[in-house]
């Protein structure tokens with residue numbers, strides 16, 4: 001798996017957070033930084049189970065976190081808060097103030113999924129999805145980390161040929177709060193000919209590029225030491241600035257090999273020879289598209305974790321899948337994406353790399369033992385539900401030294 005690499009003597013933390021203190025003792029940072037593994041042994045985690053399969057998968061991931069913590073000798077204290085449709089039903093808003101406050105005061109946040117048919121026709125401000133956008137904005141998370149790892153046990157789930165897919169291990173670092181999705185001016189209007197137009201602005205400031213570049217270099221340093229910056233610098237001014245700044249930040253990371261690629265080529269290379277990539281950094285819109293493309297190389301939505309981190313170091317960790325209302329409440333959900341999100345929480349949110357590795361190893365062992373939920377099932381393996389899959393991961397964790 002992507003994360004199963006040689007551990008450097010110091011653990012990287014994108015967080016710079018200390019354990020157990022909440023907001024009062026949290027150091028604020030302006031850039032990502034190294035810190036030594038914490039020796040303090042308690043952390044506060046906010047759980048946001050949300051809707052649909054969210055509560056089922058978060059319950060399993062919570063247990064995995066607890067066991068990994070106790071194996072490593074630290075305690076995780078959990079606080080469960082309302083979000084999404086569940087919050088709408090209970091208190092009438094998709095992101096209650098108390099939920100955001102609790103999240104801000106914790107050391108990391110684990111989210112299940114939000115949404116469902118019931119709220120589909122609500123007004124925009126009363127949609128579960130509005131809660132998701134609001135918590136990302138409220139936490140100031142500007143970097144989205146999306147690993148796409150083809151596990152040997154699941155290589156046949158990829159739509160690519162086995163020899164192309166096997167061994168793929170990519171991390172896409174996407175800028176999340178700038179670029180064309182937020183740039184102004186935007187809107188509708190009329191052109192010189194009186195024709196209706198729609199327009200948006202791709203806009204990046206140096207500070208926005210520098211901070212995402214630093215996150216990406218830190219991530220690349222912790223992985224295979226290769227960073228590919230994807231842009232459209234042959235056409236777009238915002239991309240020209242992007243390339244200039246990423247190249248400038250590279251001087252702070254002489255141990256990371258930087259390359260640049262145009263986005264059209266990157267889209268092609270991802271399906272032609274995905275193994276050439278280690279870590280990719282790109283803007284909001286390119287990252288939106290490329291991270292979906294990269295993750296689908298793995299072929300299984302129920303396996304894919306993600307992390308969103310910001311300058312405060314506080315991170316939001318969640319599977320990339322939605323609330324899967326079609327299978328909610330049926331014990332059919334694959335909990336591994338959320339369990340692997342929990343591993344990212346330990347690694348990138350708290351800087352607890354060895355605990356993260358425990359969870360990753362337990363997932364690998366469970367798959368090696370042939371257990372599969374319906375979404376990743378193939379003949380000859382053992383079909384299990386969400387709970388049993390969780391129990392098998394816990395068993396594997398428990399048996400570790």
Ligand SMILES: NC(=O)c1ccc[n+]([C@@H]2O[C@H](COP(=O)([O-])OP(=O)(O)OC[C@H]3O[C@@H](n4cnc5c(N)ncnc54)[C@H](O)[C@@H]3O)[C@@H](O)[C@H]2O)c1
Nearest residue numbers: 113114115116301302321322323324325326327333334375
């Ligand atoms: N971050 C989020 O919370 C998030 C992300 C995407 C969609 N959503 C919301 O989720 C709801 C459903 O959206 P959708 O159907 O487009 O996407 P989805 O990801 O919920 O489901 C797509 C398909 O994948 C399956 N699937 C998803 N996760 C799975 C898992 N862990 N195990 C097994 N199968 C799984 C589902 O059964 C479904 O067939 C919508 O309300 C949408 O807005 C939320």
